[in-house]
Amino acid sequence: QVQLVEPGGGLVKPGGSLRLSCAASGFSFSDYYMSWIRQAPGKGLEWVSYISGSGGSIDYADSVKGRFSISRDNAKNSLYLQMNSLRAEDTAVYYCATYVPAAVGGWFDPWGRGTLVTVSS
Amino acid sequence: EVVMTQSPATLSVSPGERATLSCRASQGVSRNVAWYQQRPGQVPRVLIYGASTRVSSIPARFSGSGSGTEFTLTINNLQSEDFAVYHCQQYDDWPQTFGQGTKVEIK
Numbered sequence: 001q002v003q004l005v006e007p008g009g010g011l012v013k014p015g016g017s018l019r020l021s022c023a024a025s026g027f028s029f030s031d032y033y034m035s036w037i038r039q040a041p042g043k044g045l046e047w048v049s050y051i052s053g054s055g056g057s058i059d060y061a062d063s064v065k066g067r068f069s070i071s072r073d074n075a076k077n078s079l080y081l082q083m084n085s086l087r088a089e090d091t092a093v094y095y096c097a098t099y100v101p102a103a104v105g106g107w108f109d110p111w112g113r114g115t116l117v118t119v120s121s
Numbered sequence: 122e123v124v125m126t127q128s129p130a131t132l133s134v135s136p137g138e139r140a141t142l143s144c145r146a147s148q149g150v151s152r153n154v155a156w157y158q159q160r161p162g163q164v165p166r167v168l169i170y171g172a173s174t175r176v177s178s179i180p181a182r183f184s185g186s187g188s189g190t191e192f193t194l195t196i197n198n199l200q201s202e203d204f205a206v207y208h209c210q211q212y213d214d215w216p217q218t219f220g221q222g223t224k225v226e227i228k
Contacts, residue, residue, distance in 0.1 A: 045165070045208055045219040061216050095164065102170070105212025107155035109167040109176070 002026040002110050004096050009115030016086050016119070022079040022096030022112055030054075030074035033099035035108055036081050038092035038117075046092075049081065050099045064090075086119045093117075123147050123211050127220035133228040134199050142223045144192040144209035153213035156185055156194045159222075160205040168207075169194065196225070 008020045022034070035050040049060045049070040058070055069082040079096050093116050097108040124147040134140045144154065152172035157165040167176055169185035172192060182197040196203055204227055209220040 044221040045210070047217050047219075059215075100167075100170075102153065102212060104151075104153055105215070105217050107167055107170050107210060107212060108157075108165075111164040111166070113164055 002098075004098070004110060004112030006094065006096050006112045006115040009094065009117045011118045011120065012086055013121050014087060014119055017082070017084045018086065018117060020081040020083065020094055020096075020115060020117070024077045024079065027098075029077040033101055033106070034072060034079045035097050035099040036070060036079075036094060037097055037108060037111075038094045039114075040089070040092040043092075048094070051079070083117070086117075088119050091117060091119045122216055123150060123214045123218050125209055125211055125218055125220035127207075127209055127223045129223060130221070131224045131226060133226050135228045136199050136201060138199055140196040140199055140203075140225050142194040142196075142207055142225070144187075144194070144220050146190045146192070146211055148214070149189045150211040150213035152188045153211060154185075154187070154192050155210045155212065157208040157210065158203075158205050159208065160202070165208060199225070
């Protein structure tokens, strides 16, 4: 059974850093693109970043470019998101998800349960 | 970026009836649209991709249609487990963007 579990959220002060992780099981992790998606309170979903199976292809939303860094450890079946220079507007539930590439772009399935990141002084 | 606008924000429907959800793109996105269901307390799951291709595990009462800028998710014979929030997503243009969601609630 495919499972994605994201521990690692929490409360952090503005300007601070936090590293999220996502533990994957039930599928061949290294074969799949992975992504982070977030949902701020009362808002819609926002794609944050994705990484290819090998880690050789990475992309970020403009809102996090230069502050967030995605990585993966295929030996540990784990995905990471290093978040620096955090702002109040980064407060959200962060989901990891498998990214399914299509001829153009792609969709996300399955998703982890999400972890809440709160940026507040 | 492409803005996806979902309507209505909330849809009240009786069990057994049909629900029709709309998603409008601010520019043409061909048929590169996916729909997700998020039940209360659960994670989103994809229902439809390519505007109308249903994921194999999804019941046939769910159907998607549309192209360009107008897209529709139809749920026939609403079951209790279908009361949830539904999100549309375009993946035609970078960055891929989501709508604000439509909540389908019991009437």
